[in-house]
Amino acid sequence: MxxxxxxFPKSLSEALLILKDAKEKGLKLKIxxxxxxILPRAESFPDIFADGIIDITDIEELKSIGIKDGKLVxxxxxxxxxxxxxxxxxxxxGALASAASEIGSPQIRNxxxxxxxxxxxxxxxxxxxSMYVLNAVMxxxxxxxxxxxxxxxxxxxxxxxxxxxxxxxxxxxxxxxxAEIPSENEIFRYIRSSARKALAISKSSxxxxxxKENGRFRSVRIALGCVGPVIKEGIACKELIESGEVSDxxxxxxxxxxxxxxxxxxxxxSTKEYRSYIVSVFLxxxxxxxx
Amino acid sequence: MKINFNINGIKKELDLPPQKALCDVxxxxxxxxxxxxxxxxGECGACTVLMDGENVNSCLVPAISADGREIVTIEGIYSxxxxxxxxxxxxxxxxxxxxxxxxxxxxxxxxxxxxxPDPSENDIRTGLSGNLxxxxxxxxxxxxxxxxxxxxxxxxxxx
Numbered sequence: 001m002x003x004x005x006x007x008f009p010k011s012l013s014e015a016l017l018i019l020k021d022a023k024e025k026g027l028k029l030k031i032x033x034x035x036x037x038i039l040p041r042a043e044s045f046p047d048i049f050a051d052g053i054i055d056i057t058d059i060e061e062l063k064s065i066g067i068k069d070g071k072l073v074x075x076x077x078x079x080x081x082x083x084x085x086x087x088x089x090x091x092x093x094g095a096l097a098s099a100a101s102e103i104g105s106p107q108i109r110n111x112x113x114x115x116x117x118x119x120x121x122x123x124x125x126x127x128x129x130s131m132y133v134l135n136a137v138m139x140x141x142x143x144x145x146x147x148x149x150x151x152x153x154x155x156x157x158x159x160x161x162x163x164x165x166x167x168x169x170x171x172x173x174x175x176x177x178x179a180e181i182p183s184e185n186e187i188f189r190y191i192r193s194s195a196r197k198a199l200a201i202s203k204s205s206x207x208x209x210x211x212k213e214n215g216r217f218r219s220v221r222i223a224l225g226c227v228g229p230v231i232k233e234g235i236a237c238k239e240l241i242e243s244g245e246v247s248d249x250x251x252x253x254x255x256x257x258x259x260x261x262x263x264x265x266x267x268x269x270s271t272k273e274y275r276s277y278i279v280s281v282f283l284x285x286x287x288x289x290x291x
Numbered sequence: 292m293k294i295n296f297n298i299n300g301i302k303k304e305l306d307l308p309p310q311k312a313l314c315d316v317x318x319x320x321x322x323x324x325x326x327x328x329x330x331x332x333g334e335c336g337a338c339t340v341l342m343d344g345e346n347v348n349s350c351l352v353p354a355i356s357a358d359g360r361e362i363v364t365i366e367g368i369y370s371x372x373x374x375x376x377x378x379x380x381x382x383x384x385x386x387x388x389x390x391x392x393x394x395x396x397x398x399x400x401x402x403x404x405x406x407x408p409d410p411s412e413n414d415i416r417t418g419l420s421g422n423l424x425x426x427x428x429x430x431x432x433x434x435x436x437x438x439x440x441x442x443x444x445x446x447x448x449x450x
Contacts, residue, residue, distance in 0.1 A: 006292050006309025006355035036351050039312055040332040053309050055356045081345075105421025106399065108333055110345040111352070198420030199334055 005029075005052035012175065015056050016143035019171040024145075027051040028170055033062075033077050034113035036104070037120060057113065062175060065089060072134070072179040076115025081106070083114060083127075092181045095190035095207065096130045103127075105198050115174045118156070121166045124226045129207030130190055131156045132223035132231050134179035142172040153178075163229045186211050191282040191291065192225070195269070202226050203270035206234075206282040215245040217287065227262035227275055236260035237283060246287050254280040294358045299323065299367030309355035314338040316354050317364055325365035325394050329423075336422030339395035340364050346402035348421070365394035374401050376446070377439045384435040388426030395422045400436045408447070410440055 007029070009015040022029050028050035032038050034057055042048050056062065062077035065086045072093060074083070083089055083100035090097045103109055103117070103126050117127045118138070136156045144150050159167045168174060182188040192205035205225035210217045220241050222234030236257040240250060255277065264275035285291040295304050298321050305320055317326045317340065326349060329335035333348040340349045341363040349362075368374040377400050380386075387393050396419065403410060403418030410418065415436045416429075424432060 001308045001311060003292065003306075003308045004310070006294075006353070008355050008358045032353075035353055035356055036333060036348075039310070039351055039353060042310060043331070049310055053353060053355060055353065057356060104333065105336065106402070106418060107336060107339055107346050107348045107421040108351075111347050198417075 002046075004049060007052070007054040008058060009054065009056065010058055010060070012059055012061055012141065012173070013143075013149065015054065015059060015173060016141065016149060017147060018054055019173070020143040020145070020147060022051070023171045029054045031056060031173060032116070033057050033119070033174075034079065034111045034116040036108050036112040037116070056173060057111070062115070067092070067181070068178075070181065072177075072181055074114055074177045074179065076118075076174045076176055077113045078115075080104070080109035080112050080114070080117075080127075084109065093130070093134065093179065093188060095188045096127065096134070096179075099126045099130055099190040099192075099207075102192060102194075102197070108199075114177065118159070118177070119166055119168060119174055121160050121162070121164050121230070123163055123228060123230055124202050124205075125231075126190075126192065126202060126205065126225070128156075128160070128231050129205055129223035129225045131177065131179065132233065133188070133207045133209040133221040134182070135221075136177050136179040138167075138174055139176045139178065140168055140172050141175045142169070151175075157231075157233075160230050182209055183211070185213075186219075187286070189286050189291065191286070193270075193278045193282075201269060204264070204275045204278045204282075206279055206286070208283065208286045210241070212246075217241050217246065222261075222283070224258075224262050224279055226270075227264040227279060232262040234258070234261045234283075241283075241287055251284040251288060254283050258283070292355075294354050296321070296354075296357060296362070297360065298362040299364055300370075307354050309353055311354040312350050313340070313352035313354060313357050313362070314349035316357070317349060317362070323364045323366050327391050327394055329391070333421075334423070335392070336395040336399065337392055339398045339422060341368070341398060341402065344402075344405070346399050346421075363398075365397060368398060368401060371401070373404065373439075373443055376442050377401060377404070377436070380435040380439040380442065381432070384431050384438060386427060386431040386435040392422055392424040392426075396424065396432060400439065403436070404440055404443060408440060408444055410436070412437065415440075 194200035210220035327337040329337035
């Protein structure tokens with residue numbers, strides 16, 4: 001096994017200076033937060049570490065959950081256990097807490113982080129659909145040549161570029177996530193389908209947000225997971241659901257709308273037919289208030 | 292690179308690749324072979340250890356991420372009286388067959404009961420959902436954890 005530099009910074013400024021230094025020397029470090037994917041991946045791709053590894057998991061200032069200016073502010077190194085158990089997340093964005101509580105196993109949730117889940121940019125990532133419907137914005141930080149901290153904000157749908165690809169540069173860190181808080185009269189749900197409850201990657205997933213008044217939905221946002229190379233926005237589904245009063249005939253037309261919004265594939269976990277079908281079932285349950 | 296380990300209270304500074312898996316450090320560099328390695332991808336839970344009091348898969352932890360942290364394996368956990376109760380209940384309920392998963396099962400049971408002293412059956416199943424057992428069918432393990440919880444609560448009340 002190749003020996004290489006490793007860093008375990010305790011503060012964000014320390015981490016950014018390590019990255020600045022690496023940039024000046026032309027070295028590429030693998031940034032990890034939680035590390036639950038990195039060692040299995042290194043078995044197949046030993047070059048994943050490039051010139052070294054920097055584990056940002058222990059940076060205390062990236063581990064908090066709070067509310068600022070009416071938005072949820074979630075540090076990138078918040079673990080799935082923290083998300084699932086946080087009174088703020090459970091009260092203000094319950095579906096995100098339930099999404100986090102279904103990831104992996106207790107051991108994985110104790111280590112895996114929301115920042116790591118987002119930066120993996122997997123279409124099957126369990127926190128991502130909620131990020132889309134909550135219009136989450138990513139706070140990305142880096143140090144310039146003078147060591148001053150630079151910051152930029154990128155909405156999640158521009159942040160995710162493709163499977164495994166994001167907008168983040170090699171010397172930048174995702175510091176935190178700003179997400180909208182659904183209002184009290186809003187329905188916010190996340191449902192996923194998987195072969196079993198624990199340690200299973202989703203076959204399909206749906207995040208839904210909308211306000212139901214007098215039998216009609218408005219301000220609907222839908223994000224579909226595992227049905228394309230990136231998370232898909234359910235635009236045709238939204239149009240259908242907002243088109244009138246919720247009814248059986250609306251529910252029957254959901255499958256058609258799902259087909260317009262996404263084109264899932266067959267793979268080892270599921271088939272395209274099942275994926276589309278189960279997404280429409282989940283949406284039906286949500287709009288009919290059956291779950 | 293030099294990394295400071297604290298495993299079962301034994302402190303060592305070792306020069307290791309930062310990406311070496313913690314389970315291998317535990318077994319090869321510290322000789323604690325009670326920690327078993329199964330899948331190396333966080334599925335089976337045989338390598339579960341406590342890191343700063345939380346159960347984690349030691350096959351997924353790069354050595355660098357254990358720097359300065361307190362690691363407890365199955366060999367170290369018996370310094371906690373709660374773990375002795377769990378061991379006795381596993382024995383009484385016949386919860387052990389081949390034994391390969393048991394170090395991880397005991398660590399996860401301990402972590403669960405620390406967090407939730409009065410778990411429902413569903414809580415126990417969720418708490419142990421990261422630990423696979425191919426022998427017992429889980430029934431006896433769940434009974435053993437339930438009995439451990441009751442015994443630990445009884446002991447706490449006695450105090």
